[in-house]
Amino acid sequence: MRGMTGYYFRLALRSLRRNPLLTALMVLAIGFGVAASMTTYAVFRAVSGNPLPDKSAQLFVPQIDNWGPASRKSGGDIPDSLSYTDAMALMRAHQAKRQTAIYPVSYTVVPGAGSQPFTVNGYATYTDFFPMFDVPFRYGNGWASEHDTQRANVIVISSQLNQSLFGGTNSVGHTLNLDGHDYLVVGVTADWNPQPRFYDVNNNRSFADAPDFYLPFTRAVDMQSATTGNNNCFGSTGRAPGWDSWLHSECDWVSLWLELPNAAAVTHYKSYLEGYVAEQTRGGRFRWTGGAQLFDLVGWLDHEQVVPPETRVSMMVALGFLLVCLVNTVGLLLAKFMRRAGEIGVRRALGASRRQIYVQFLIEAWAIGVAGGLLGLLLTGVGVFGIGLVFEPAIARLAQVNLTLVGLTLLVSMAATVVAALYPTWRAAHVQPAWQLKSN
Numbered sequence: 001m002r003g004m005t006g007y008y009f010r011l012a013l014r015s016l017r018r019n020p021l022l023t024a025l026m027v028l029a030i031g032f033g034v035a036a037s038m039t040t041y042a043v044f045r046a047v048s049g050n051p052l053p054d055k056s057a058q059l060f061v062p063q064i065d066n067w068g069p070a071s072r073k074s075g076g077d078i079p080d081s082l083s084y085t086d087a088m089a090l091m092r093a094h095q096a097k098r099q100t101a102i103y104p105v106s107y108t109v110v111p112g113a114g115s116q117p118f119t120v121n122g123y124a125t126y127t128d129f130f131p132m133f134d135v136p137f138r139y140g141n142g143w144a145s146e147h148d149t150q151r152a153n154v155i156v157i158s159s160q161l162n163q164s165l166f167g168g169t170n171s172v173g174h175t176l177n178l179d180g181h182d183y184l185v186v187g188v189t190a191d192w193n194p195q196p197r198f199y200d201v202n203n204n205r206s207f208a209d210a211p212d213f214y215l216p217f218t219r220a221v222d223m224q225s226a227t228t229g230n231n232n233c234f235g236s237t238g239r240a241p242g243w244d245s246w247l248h249s250e251c252d253w254v255s256l257w258l259e260l261p262n263a264a265a266v267t268h269y270k271s272y273l274e275g276y277v278a279e280q281t282r283g284g285r286f287r288w289t290g291g292a293q294l295f296d297l298v299g300w301l302d303h304e305q306v307v308p309p310e311t312r313v314s315m316m317v318a319l320g321f322l323l324v325c326l327v328n329t330v331g332l333l334l335a336k337f338m339r340r341a342g343e344i345g346v347r348r349a350l351g352a353s354r355r356q357i358y359v360q361f362l363i364e365a366w367a368i369g370v371a372g373g374l375l376g377l378l379l380t381g382v383g384v385f386g387i388g389l390v391f392e393p394a395i396a397r398l399a400q401v402n403l404t405l406v407g408l409t410l411l412v413s414m415a416a417t418v419v420a421a422l423y424p425t426w427r428a429a430h431v432q433p434a435w436q437l438k439s440n
Helices: 001-019 020-048 069-073 084-093 146-150 159-165 198-203 219-224 241-248 263-282 297-303 309-339 342-349 354-385 403-420 422-429 435-437
Strands: 059-064 096-111 120-124 135-141 155-157 175-177 182-191 213-216 252-259 292-296
Touching: 001 020, 001 354, 020 252, 020 309, 020 354, 059 263, 059 297, 069 146, 084 096, 084 241, 084 252, 084 263, 096 198, 096 219, 120 219, 135 159, 135 198, 146 198, 155 159, 155 175, 155 297, 159 182, 198 252, 198 297, 213 219, 263 292, 309 354, 309 403, 309 422, 354 403, 354 422, 403 422
Parallel strands: 120 213, 155 182
Antiparallel strands: 059 252, 059 292, 096 120, 096 252, 135 182, 155 213, 175 182
16 A cells, blocks of 8 residues: 555656646745735734633633623723722632732832933732732742732842843842832743733733733832823723822723632632622612623633734635635646546556545645645744734734744644545546547
8 A cells, every 4th residue: 555655656747747837827826825814813822812821711801890881881891800899898708719910010129330211011900810820930839828918129120120230140139220219029920921011901911011010919009100001980980189099999900810729619709799799789889780790711811812814804805715726726636636537547457446536636635735835834934924914013923933833834734735636637537438549
């Protein structure tokens, strides 16, 4: 069988050389179709992947409707974030295994003499943030839980910031000056920037650069550090001046994440969340019923429509283009195979079975698929390099040519060509030997 396969492969190469123009047209059709689909797939895969596949089923986001039905009459929805009042109430209740409130902040680093200050962006969070999201560390760890309670001036910095300030050495125990205040470095993260950045998609930072630092949420609030993310208020709520008035307003700007390890924990937290909303209604704060939701990580990404619509549209257009290319390939293969009807008739008359005809012509189609795949691979590399002309730079840079994409490109090319060859091969295998012998 191996010897016959090699023989059919040599026949395929000889046939392809006999019709170089027809062969080139088929290779080009397959190559361009596969390249278009694989380029857009590289982008789609990058933006729609599960950022924490091993733990996503245990991570949840609660939502509370603190604005009421009136906000939805004007086209709104339940707020994506929580008010400070609700976030702190849920944090104090501590009904989850781990939990953290989060909001984005920005400060100015004041380095030593001879260096210019510069702006850094990070997050105010709780120490549960690090084990919840499996944040890797190069040096040290997150701060202790008592640091949250003490509003301590501790900080975890990224490896990039550590490189800029401390030359990449172990900076744990050193101090860092932010806006004139010293912070003790307790940890340095390894390279970590999940895409999409699931814990901050509601602030339109799904594909932003890695954050520079993390510090205690309580410390940031104590320093009256305003959010650099969305601060959503409905109507006149939260308009009173002053920091305390803003904290106790109905403005929504805090994200809350929970770790619920099993179905029982999820059921329990849903019950607690509904009870909390009912309690707010009984107390007169809410004048409506219901208004609580709980999303797991994947459901949250879907709810927030993290995948840009243009990537879906581009993917569908590219697949349509591939289908058109395959239809053209079917026509070209049919013309090529049926031109050899006399040869097929002679082979059948000499004892070749239909199975052998199938194998011969499918191997020929496979060879075309390999050539088309190599061309498609080259064009895919060009497409990924120039994808920034179509998509936003933050999204385009996520698309990369790796071994998985290389293998998938070749596999799709060969499989698509063999599928396209099924009908032409069937027609070739059913050529009647007697008719061909009479006509020749």
